Amino acid sequence: MSNTVVYHQTNAAEDTHHEVSPTLLALFRSIASPGHYAIDVGCGQGRFTFEIAPKLAYTIGIDLDMEGIEAAQTLAQEKGIDTVSFFVADAEQVDYTEFITFETYDLVTAHLCLSKAIIGRAASALRPGGRFLFAALEAGQWGETGVQSSFAFSEEGLRKALASAGLRVEYLGVETEILEYETASSLESAWLNGVSPKWLNGSRRAGLAEHVKAGGNTLTVRSHLIGRAVKAAR
Numbered sequence: 001m002s003n004t005v006v007y008h009q010t011n012a013a014e015d016t017h018h019e020v021s022p023t024l025l026a027l028f029r030s031i032a033s034p035g036h037y038a039i040d041v042g043c044g045q046g047r048f049t050f051e052i053a054p055k056l057a058y059t060i061g062i063d064l065d066m067e068g069i070e071a072a073q074t075l076a077q078e079k080g081i082d083t084v085s086f087f088v089a090d091a092e093q094v095d096y097t098e099f100i101t102f103e104t105y106d107l108v109t110a111h112l113c114l115s116k117a118i119i120g121r122a123a124s125a126l127r128p129g130g131r132f133l134f135a136a137l138e139a140g141q142w143g144e145t146g147v148q149s150s151f152a153f154s155e156e157g158l159r160k161a162l163a164s165a166g167l168r169v170e171y172l173g174v175e176t177e178i179l180e181y182e183t184a185s186s187l188e189s190a191w192l193n194g195v196s197p198k199w200l201n202g203s204r205r206a207g208l209a210e211h212v213k214a215g216g217n218t219l220t221v222r223s224h225l226i227g228r229a230v231k232a233a234r
């Protein structure tokens with residue numbers, strides 16, 4: 001399934017590319033249970049963790065970035081949520097059950113932090129019938145720059161990685177948002193004249209400059225694979 005939205009840069013109301021996908025939240029709500037235990041990997045400051053935690057028994061958040069984890073801990077206190085704990089950990093290396101006293105999770109989530117190693121760790125930490133819920137960068141994200149993210153998956157590649165970890169796809173869709181400017185020079189003013197976001201590094205910046213030079217006036221600001229998979233029963 002694929003859903004593409006093209007919107008004009010002046011129509012700010014349509015600019016939803018920074019938000020958590022409503023489809024992903026619906027995939028979560030339809031399986032969430034107050035008795036469930038979850039881990040959110042690559043949680044950053046807990047943006048997705050705080051979306052899911054209120055509907056679950058307990059949620060762990062892990063991230064490599066200590067500042068993100070400290071911010072998430074502070075937010076948990078400010079929000080008065082005591083059913084979450086955050087830890088600094090490498091989601092590609094650590095055994096997820098290290099953070100809990102029980103044996104397996106009901107749910108593993110990965111919001112914009114996905115790799116084959118993470119899929120493998122998630123599959124090992126889930127109980128049979130447990131769910132893996134994710135949003136991953138798709139190969140077309142920032143395609144106009146000519147430089148893919150090293151974390152990006154193709155739909156086929158992701159299906160294969162899930163299947164080889166013993167995870168059966170229940171839903172997989174691509175959500176794309178393309179920002180279209182009036183002219184190439186208005187795209188240039190918006191993205192290349194001034195401070196660039198972190199993802200628009202040297203080679204991507206050069207690639208986008210080439211795109212603009214060739215008259216390009218679009219930028220794929222979001223191309224995400226949204227999905228849910230279930231661990232096969234033994």
Ligand SMILES: C[S@@+](CC[C@H](N)C(=O)[O-])C[C@H]1O[C@@H](n2cnc3c(N)ncnc32)[C@H](O)[C@@H]1O
Pocket residue numbers: 041042043044045046047048062063064065068089090091092110111112113
């Ligand atoms: C695009 S951010 C998403 C953060 C958060 N899930 C959200 O939606 O706001 C990716 C996050 O993955 C984290 N990350 C990348 N590789 C990681 C790894 N191997 N283990 C744990 N966290 C990782 C980064 O530190 C960053 O916080």
